[in-house]
Amino acid sequence: MEEIRNAILAGASGEELGALPLPESYRAAFVLREEATMFEGQASEEKDPRKSLHVGEVALPELAPDEAYVAVMAGAINFNTVWTSIFEPLPTFGFLDRLGKESRWGARHALPYHVVGSDASGVVLRVGSAVRNWKPGDRVVIHCNYVDDQDPTAHDDSMLAANQKIWGFETNFGGLADLTLVKANQLMPKPAHLTWEEAAINALCNSTAYRMLVSPNGARMTQGDRVLVWGATGGLGSYAVQHVLNGGGIPIGVVSSPEKAELLRDLGVEAVIDRRAKGYRFWKDEHTQDESEWRRLGKDIRALVGEDPDIVFEHPGRQTMGASVFVCKRGGTVVTCAATSGYMIEYDNRHLWMRLKTIKGSHFANYREAWDANRLICEGKVLPPLSAVYPLEQVGEAAYQVHHNLHEGKIGVLCLAPEEGLGVEDPELRAKVGEDRITLFRR
Ligand code: NDP
Known part of the structure; x- marks a missing residue:
């Protein structure tokens, strides 16, 4: 060689x-x-x-x-x-x-x-x-x-x-x-x-995030859409927020440290949530989720961008999916490609069907x-x-x-x-x- x-x-x-x-x-x-x-x-x-x-x-x-x-x-x-x-x-x-x-x-x-x-x-x-x-x-x-x-x-x-x-x-x-x-x-x-x-x-x-957000096979993001992005300075998330910004959307980036929050702002993301500083506990214990914590996240998102997210960019999986389905806007889409924290997912189905939300699977x-x-x-x-x-x-x-x-x-x-x-x-x-x-x- x-x-x-x-x-x-x-x-x-x-x-x-x-x-x-x-x-x-x-x-x-x-x-x-x-x-x-x-x-x-x-x-x-x-x-x-x-x-x-x-x-x-x-x-x-x-x-x-x-x-x-x-x-x-x-x-x-x-x-x-x-x-x-x-x-x-x-x-x-x-x-x-x-x-x-x-x-x-x-x-x-x-x-x-x-x-x-x-x-x-x-x-x-x-x-x-x-x-x-x-x-x-x-x-x-x-x-x-x-x-x-x-x-x-x-x-x-x-x-x-x-x-x-x-x-x-x-x-x-x-x-x-x-x-x-x-x-x-x-x-x-x-x-x-x-x-x-x-x-x-x-x-x-980059291709995975593109399909999830921009392609007709994904969530079909459009101008003005609020998009909640988990792990927004991670591998997928750092491309996702760029696609949202390029497409005229408003990313809400979730990260886990002040350094990552600053990096995200330098990338042009104004709405940033430091999940560690907020201390969300979506799970009370291994088997029980806490709707009041989902609600707290939802309030924090509204305080930043005025509305519930049209799209949630999901990949952490078990730890966040219940919250993602809850905070997603009526008629909105949770698009998911992974489950880093566990693939056996639990969410409250009433919030999905009564508010006409969609969960969309995506892969590469x-x-x-x-x-x-x-x-x-x-x-x-x-x-x-x-x-x-x-x-x-x-x-x-x-x-x-x-x-x-x-x-x-x-x-x-x-x-x-x-x-x-x-x-x-x-x-x-x-x-x-x-x-x-x-x-x-x-x-
Ligand atoms: P990274 O580790 O680079 O980024 C993931 C980010 O998610 C982390 O930086 C972290 O950000 C956040 N995160 C991790 N655990 C949690 C949690 N419990 N709650 C909230 N946020 C969490 O990984 P990638 O972005 O490259 O990949 C993410 C997942 O997607 C992996 O499971 C991977 O296998 C999968 N994947 C699937 C693809 C497909 O085609 N189906 C393609 C690419 C990846 P922070 O701590 O800052 O919040």
């Missing part, structure tokens, strides 16, 4: 890169099948990604006709890598084994190790014989929707495809590595004004949505919330930070990029967007 890295850094042409020999193995971050029970009996918080995530050499898989090899310059930590590394709610080897039964190409994925990572920026090295739109040398970012385009169920909205998967979570050969194997329809242009690490962090969370994004969300990054209209960068060797520590909510925005991981700050091709656009805006989360 060293030769490939040096060629990329020296600005080699696509032809030159395409002619370089590929390595038989490459450096990657992975969990091991034989360790899938290592945390049995421990509480979630005690399960430590630093123990389960390994960095070492793995064999280069064969390239299918519709795929590309990408030299990964940088990757990112997503919460799904945390789930994989603590083997919750299930070890991801089950996903790989299921994919392994699908076809000869699927069989490549069922291995004793799982290379993780569902975001990356890099350079295309080779494409399969059926790939038309990409070639060696193209600078790309990768979205994680892994779709079988020969399946008819994938041809309305590909997120409805019967065997839709998330690359690097439900497939092998993910982006926390020096090289990755992806379908060509996961590739998108790299934002030219961003560094490798700034470009690497966006596709997963189809290629069109991911592409449109990436276009906003490319044009500088959505900023990359990069707060910290780790080398690949410290991927376990990076995942630990996200697992314990010690981070803001997104954490980037350097793979082939030898240092931060490389990869900017359009300094004029960078200057126009503003260095201080692009690096807002790095203070």
Whole structure:
């Protein structure tokens, strides 16, 4: 990989890169099948990604006709890598084994190790014989929707495809590595004004937030909408509030510290709630919720923006869902894509039906949505919330930070990029967007 890295850094042409020999193995971050029970009996918080995530050499898989090899310059930590590394709610080897039964190409994925990572920026090295739109040398970012385009169920909205998967979570050969194997329809242009690490962090969370709020498949946010965003400086939330602001809506951002509240204000969010300072206790005990606490949150929202939220952007799950359904406006939508604090949800159904609210499930994004969300990054209209960068060797520590909510925005991981700050091709656009805006989360 060293030769490939040096060629990329020296600005080699696509032809030159395409002619370089590929390595038989490459450096990657992975969990091991034989360790899938290592945390049995421990509480979630005690399960430590630093123990389960390994960095070492793995064999280069064969390239299918519709795929590309990408030299990964940088990757990112997503919460799904945390789930994989603590083997919750299930070890991801089950996903790989299921994919392994699908076809000869699927069989490549069922291995004793799982290379993780569902975001990356890099350079295309080779494409399969059926790939038309990409070639060696193209600078790309990768979205994680892994779709079988020969399946008819994938041809309305590909997120409805019967065997839709998330690359690097439900497939092998993910982006926390020096090289990755992806379908060509996961590739998108790299934002030219961003560094490798700034470009690497966006596709997963930005596309998810875009579908949840902006796409016709989501909550169809429109001008003037009040949108309650949980975890508003986190991975999803930091994109969600930007989409709300761009679309003429009014975000109410919930965070858990004065520092995060200040960051949110710098991002342009005026209505901010520090949930820790407010001390909400939506659950009296493990089994009983407290409606008076939901009501207190509702009052706080009205005091800030005058009305109940048209949309609630949900992902904490069990801890907040009862409150989210309660505070949502009559006729409004709670759009949810996750359940970090527990997936067995309880809410008072009377508040849902009597006030004609909708709960809408959402999951990642189809290629069109991911592409449109990436276009906003490319044009500088959505900023990359990069707060910290780790080398690949410290991927376990990076995942630990996200697992314990010690981070803001997104954490980037350097793979082939030898240092931060490389990869900017359009300094004029960078200057126009503003260095201080692009690096807002790095203070
Ligand atoms: P992050 O950890 O980056 O951010 C989540 C934020 O939520 C935290 O920073 C925290 O903010 C807030 N939060 C956490 N727990 C609670 C709680 N109990 N009550 C209120 N707020 C809470 O994670 P992501 O935003 O990247 O992901 C969030 C979830 O969404 C994960 O479970 C992830 O797996 C899932 N996800 C699902 C996707 C899909 O396509 N279905 C795509 C992307 C993510 P603060 O402490 O400041 O309030």
